[in-house]
Amino acid sequence: MSAAAFYSRARRTALGLALPLAALVAWEISARLGDVPSYLIAPSVILASTWDMATTGELWQHTSNSLVRALGGYAIGAAAGITMGLLAGIARPVERFYDPIVSLTYPVPKIVVLPILIAWLGSGDASKIAVVTAAVFYPTFINSLYGAKGVNRIYVWSARNMGARPIAVFLKVILPASLPQVLTGLRVGLALAFIVTVAAEMQNSRNGLGFLVMTAEDSMRFDLMYAAIIAAGVIGFAGDRLLVTLRRRALAGQAIGKEGAHG
Amino acid sequence: MTDGGTPDAVAAARQRPGQALLEVRELVKTFRRGTRTVEAIDRFSLTVNDGEFVAIVGPSGCGKSTFLHILGGFEPYDSGTMLLNGAAIKGPGPDRGMLFQEFALYPWRSVIGNVGWALEVQGKPRAERIAAAERYLKLVGLSAFRDAYPAELSGGMKQRVALARVLAFEPRILLMDEPFGALDAQTRELMQEELNTIWQETRNTVLFVTHDIDEAIYLADRVIVFTARPGRIKDEVNIALERPRRADVRKSAGYIAYRNRVWDSLRAEVLKAREEFQ
Numbered sequence: 112m113s114a115a116a117f118y119s120r121a122r123r124t125a126l127g128l129a130l131p132l133a134a135l136v137a138w139e140i141s142a143r144l145g146d147v148p149s150y151l152i153a154p155s156v157i158l159a160s161t162w163d164m165a166t167t168g169e170l171w172q173h174t175s176n177s178l179v180r181a182l183g184g185y186a187i188g189a190a191a192g193i194t195m196g197l198l199a200g201i202a203r204p205v206e207r208f209y210d211p212i213v214s215l216t217y218p219v220p221k222i223v224v225l226p227i228l229i230a231w232l233g234s235g236d237a238s239k240i241a242v243v244t245a246a247v248f249y250p251t252f253i254n255s256l257y258g259a260k261g262v263n264r265i266y267v268w269s270a271r272n273m274g275a276r277p278i279a280v281f282l283k284v285i286l287p288a289s290l291p292q293v294l295t296g297l298r299v300g301l302a303l304a305f306i307v308t309v310a311a312e313m314q315n316s317r318n319g320l321g322f323l324v325m326t327a328e329d330s331m332r333f334d335l336m337y338a339a340i341i342a343a344g345v346i347g348f349a350g351d352r353l354l355v356t357l358r359r360r361a362l363a364g365q366a367i368g369k370e371g372a373h374g
Numbered sequence: 375m376t377d378g379g380t381p382d383a384v385a386a387a388r389q390r391p392g393q394a395l396l397e398v399r400e401l402v403k404t405f406r407r408g409t410r411t412v413e414a415i416d417r418f419s420l421t422v423n424d425g426e427f428v429a430i431v432g433p434s435g436c437g438k439s440t441f442l443h444i445l446g447g448f449e450p451y452d453s454g455t456m457l458l459n460g461a462a463i464k465g466p467g468p469d470r471g472m473l474f475q476e477f478a479l480y481p482w483r484s485v486i487g488n489v490g491w492a493l494e495v496q497g498k499p500r501a502e503r504i505a506a507a508e509r510y511l512k513l514v515g516l517s518a519f520r521d522a523y524p525a526e527l528s529g530g531m532k533q534r535v536a537l538a539r540v541l542a543f544e545p546r547i548l549l550m551d552e553p554f555g556a557l558d559a560q561t562r563e564l565m566q567e568e569l570n571t572i573w574q575e576t577r578n579t580v581l582f583v584t585h586d587i588d589e590a591i592y593l594a595d596r597v598i599v600f601t602a603r604p605g606r607i608k609d610e611v612n613i614a615l616e617r618p619r620r621a622d623v624r625k626s627a628g629y630i631a632y633r634n635r636v637w638d639s640l641r642a643e644v645l646k647a648r649e650e651f652q
Binding site: 263265266268269270271272273274275276279283284287288290362 | 446447448465466467468470471472474476478480482491492495496539543
């Protein structure tokens with residue numbers, strides 16, 4: 112990178128950071144001057160508490176509990192959503208089979224079925240993973256469905272013309288051609304997985320970040336609540352960045368994945 | 375013809391010049407539009423000989439593309455027989471190489487990955503398919519772009535890659551559906567010359583559909599004029615211009631005479647097709 116490019120990039124980054132930093136400084140000053148409600152703890156105090164919880168391993172314990180639920184549900188929901196979505200996208204009868212049930216249940220907020228799932232699966236991880244699975248299924252299913260439906264007919268014709276059997280057409284044409292939209296579904300699904308996990312833990316759990324927020328509220332320990340929020344924010348952000356990087360790699364060369372690759 | 379080192383020595387060796395390769399008899403195709411049944415192709419018959427370059431011209435909507443899609447095995451038809459090398463055509467297959475107007479290159483694959491695709495799904499070993507892909511890329515003059523992606527190529531380059539991809543699996547006949555229709559006028563003319571040069575070397579049997587009379591006469595041994603819907607043969611013109619054809623053949627008196635003849639046949643059909651749209 113040339114010096115000029117470096118400075119121009121640094122300037123852009125600095126511009127983006129200006130507002131959050133100013134807000135943090137204002138927050139810190141007003142918290143120290145003492146004229147704010149008790150839930151607005153100084154950022155320095157929040158950082159200190161977060162650091163304490165991190166070093167004792169308590170924060171990591173709750174984070175890993177949440178991660179198991181979020182990623183467990185994500186894996187199952189995404190696998191089911193992508194498989195069924197792609198199949199529905201290439202076979203009309205499969206689409207007709209799924210369409211009514213998906214259309215009916217899609218707008219239902221998935222968290223409301225948690226009590227039913229708890230009655231059925233108990234209050235352990237299984238019911239939470241199940242509700243996350245349900246939440247992740249829809250965006251991955253719908254995006255995969257439209258990804259597969261939108262595959263240019265000529266791509267499929269060319270493949271058949273070149274002697275490809277149906278299974279090769281699916282794996283080597285339908286799948287890569289739908290990939291951009293499948294990845295969009297995966298990204299939306301990941302955010303939902305974290306949201307629904309924390310929501311489920313706030314409703315009924317004995318550990319996890321959602322549980323941490325609820326106990327912090329009960330005991331008026333707002334510093335702990337912020338620690339949980341920070342942890343949830345960090346894993347959500349890291350997961351999303353990871354997916355964005357994967358997407359860029361997977362779509363290398365395609366126009367849609369080309370930002371930055373050639374210029 | 376070809377010397378031993380050219381890519382299509384094999385294809386050339388299996389040719390039986392002058393013998394019928396593709397035979398279409400009494401092909402009928404109708405489709406439903408609302409409650410009406412529309413005749414797209416009406417008892418159409420055509421024979422294409424081995425090594426022959428045949429062009430079909432016709433007004434838009436006359437069913438010439440539909441005819442090619444039927445030959446490709448992609449569209450159903452009502453009745454008639456279609457034989458390739460004596461065997462009935464059933465469904466899509468690599469004995470016919472289709473070239474589409476929209477190129478149809480796979481954007482997630484590099485140029486070399488696209489050209490070797492057919493051999494890959496046919497289970498050919500990696501070394502063999504890379505060698506074949508490189509040979510045909512060289513034939514279309516794009517060796518330097520083997521690792522580029524389709525999004526990085528111009529329209530003309532994309533269609534050359536698509537041509538290399540089709541030639542690479544050595545079909546018995548090439549079915550070209552307005553392959554240069556999406557290109558600008560200058561690129562289009564250069565591509566016609568390029569195809570002429572390549573054909574001079576490979577001598578593939580070609581059935582070429584276009585609405586461009588100049589393209590048809592410049593490229594083909596025989597030009598077939600389709601009627602407005604339902605598609606039928608209106609006229610058939612043997613183009614006796616000598617080969618190899620250079621670009622300036624387009625200025626010759628013989629060429630202009632052919633052009634007038636084909637246009638006279640086509641004109642009435644274009645007017646008829648236009649009336650139907652209005």
